[in-house]
Amino acid sequence: MLTYLDRVCVSVAAPGMSKDLGLSRMQMSYVFGAFDLAYAVFGIPVSWLGDRTGQRKLLTSIVAFWSVLTVLTGLAPVYVAILYIRFAFGAAESGAFPTLSRALARWFPQRERARANGVLWMGARLGVSLAPALAVICIAHFGWRTMFVIFGVGSAVWCLIFWRWYRDDPGDHASVNALELAHIHGDTHTKNTARGSAGPTPWGRIFSNGNLWALFAMYFCSAYGFQFFVTWMPTFLMKDHGLSLQRSGFYAALPLASGTLGCLAGGALSDWLVPVMGSLKWARRIIGLGAFLVSAAGLGLAAMTHNALLAVFLLTLSMGAHDLMLPVAWATCVDIGGRFGGTASSFMNTGSNLSAMLSSISAAWLALRFGSFNAVLAVAAGAYIIGGLLWLRIDPGRSISA
Numbered sequence: 001m002l003t004y005l006d007r008v009c010v011s012v013a014a015p016g017m018s019k020d021l022g023l024s025r026m027q028m029s030y031v032f033g034a035f036d037l038a039y040a041v042f043g044i045p046v047s048w049l050g051d052r053t054g055q056r057k058l059l060t061s062i063v064a065f066w067s068v069l070t071v072l073t074g075l076a077p078v079y080v081a082i083l084y085i086r087f088a089f090g091a092a093e094s095g096a097f098p099t100l101s102r103a104l105a106r107w108f109p110q111r112e113r114a115r116a117n118g119v120l121w122m123g124a125r126l127g128v129s130l131a132p133a134l135a136v137i138c139i140a141h142f143g144w145r146t147m148f149v150i151f152g153v154g155s156a157v158w159c160l161i162f163w164r165w166y167r168d169d170p171g172d173h174a175s176v177n178a179l180e181l182a183h184i185h186g187d188t189h190t191k192n193t194a195r196g197s198a199g200p201t202p203w204g205r206i207f208s209n210g211n212l213w214a215l216f217a218m219y220f221c222s223a224y225g226f227q228f229f230v231t232w233m234p235t236f237l238m239k240d241h242g243l244s245l246q247r248s249g250f251y252a253a254l255p256l257a258s259g260t261l262g263c264l265a266g267g268a269l270s271d272w273l274v275p276v277m278g279s280l281k282w283a284r285r286i287i288g289l290g291a292f293l294v295s296a297a298g299l300g301l302a303a304m305t306h307n308a309l310l311a312v313f314l315l316t317l318s319m320g321a322h323d324l325m326l327p328v329a330w331a332t333c334v335d336i337g338g339r340f341g342g343t344a345s346s347f348m349n350t351g352s353n354l355s356a357m358l359s360s361i362s363a364a365w366l367a368l369r370f371g372s373f374n375a376v377l378a379v380a381a382g383a384y385i386i387g388g389l390l391w392l393r394i395d396p397g398r399s400i401s402a
Contacts, residue, residue: 002063002155003096004127005134006070007035008230008256009151010086012135012249013144015235020144021079029364032231034083036357038090040350046095047102047346048201054168055103055342058095060159065092067155074148090353095342097124097330098349102342105334107170109186111271113334114284117327118267122260125323128230129256136249201340205400211336212347212400214393218288219329220351221387222322225299225380227359228373229255229319236373241308251312255319262323266291270328280335284328285391291325292388294318296381303377322384335396344400355383 010017014028023031050058069089076082100120108116138147167173170184206212228236233255237248266287273283298318302311330345337344359380366375 001123001127001130002158003093004124004230005131006066006151006155007089007093008128008131009135009147010073011231012132012234012252013139013147014231015238015245016139016144017082021082023079025364025368026361027079029361031082031086032227032360033357034087035090036227036353036360038087039094040353040357041094042091043094043098043346043350043353044343046091047098047342047349050095050099050102051201051340051342055099055106056163056166056168058099059103059166060163062092062096062099063155063162064159067152067159070152070155071149074145074152094349094353095346098342098345101330101334101345103166103168105341106168107184109184110335111274114267114270114327114331116267117330118264121263121267121323121326121330125256125259125263129253129260132234132249132252132256136246140246201343202400206337206340206344206347209336209400210393211395211398212333212344214390215329215333215336215348216351218351218387218390218394219348220355221292221383221390222325222329223352223355224359224383225295225318225377226322227356228363228376228380229315231360232363232367232373232376233315237308237312239367240372240374241306241311243308251308254312255316258316258320259323259326262291262320263326266324267327267331269324270331281395281397284332284396285394287328288325288391288394289388291321291323292384292391294321296384296388299377299381299384303374303381332394332396336399338399340400 010031014031017023017031018025018028046058046062066089069085069092072085073082073089076085101117104113104116104120135147138144138150142150170176171181229252233252234245234248237243237251238245243251270283270287273286274280277283277286295318298314298321302314302318305311305314329348333345333348334341359376362379363373363376366379367373369375
């Protein structure tokens with residue numbers, strides 16, 4: 001939740017930052033893009049470090065570092081300083097979700113991982129949906145600079161709680177009894193990946209695995225559309241539909257709130273389909289394919305309407321459908337990665353962040369070229385159709401650890 005709360009608030013602060021620092025729309029797009037570039041570059045090495053040293057140490061360090069950087073964003077005096085800070089922010093946060101997914105693999109058997117990832121991503125989307133409203137309130141009362149300070153301090157408090165509570169090995173946690181351990185280690189795959197060092201990383205198998213490349217390409221398509229919601233949507237509602245800052249902040253939260261429900265429902269539905277269909281592969285594929293196609297339809301229709309409320313409704317439908325796929329993708333990646341689930345997840349996530357960087361910058365160019373953000377929505381709809389078809393190439397039953 002805090003991951004996206006700290007990441008997304010900059011999109012709401014963008015109009016005020018641009019005005020105070022004299023930034024053009026393209027310069028603001030580079031601020032968004034700097035974060036995504038660093039996220040893409042550092043994702044694999046940071047997540048690999050988590051596989052080697054453990055998730056407790058790495059996650060605490062990641063959040064502590066980005067807490068400081070969030071505060072520094074509010075203190076930055078000039079454009080160049082914000083670029084460097086956002087780049088460092090992206091590097092710090094790049095290993096967060098792969099490391100979190102690997103942590104879930106330690107604590108849940110395979111048959112429950114999609115639901116567990118659904119709860120995790122529900123928290124992420126809750127942070128995304130709360131960020132615009134909370135940011136608007138903070139900016140209205142204290143200004144955009146103080147907003148970053150408040151959010152950064154909140155993340156620092158999380159570090160203290162997490163360090164005291166979490167353990168990499170469930171067997172080391174004081175509240176876990178023998179019955180729960182037996183449940184967690186109920187299948188061979190979980191038992192073999194829940195303890196100890198991952199061993200030498202099979203880089204050759206990771207970078208030559210067709211399954212992971214299909215996930216990489218699918219997540220690349222996914223991020224192109226999603227990035228619009230967390231960067232340019234408030235600006236889209238203000239510039240293209242004439243809404244005020246307060247109304248745009250409220251309406252921008254609705255699609256992201258629907259993603260909260262989508263994450264929870266998608267993970268639960270996929271795990272329910274596994275015994276019903278007798279196939280892990282098709283239980284994952286059906287959710288991924290269907291989610292992308294419905295989401296593409298919502299984006300395409302939103303690009304064709306001039307009614308602000310209808311556009312928000314269609315974008316809300318699109319995001320809710322899209323996020324049915326999200327926990328399924330991360331559970332699938334950990335299934336394929338096995339003992340190297342953090343590294344494999346970061347490989348998939350690299351595709352997302354390369355796409356996010358492209359999306360942030362190309363959205364600004366497309367809006368200038370065509371006079372509105374509708375062209376961005378149309379391109380994103382096409383990317384979602386491709387992403388859906390890529391699910392037909394993904395098989396969670398083929399692990400690189402086998």
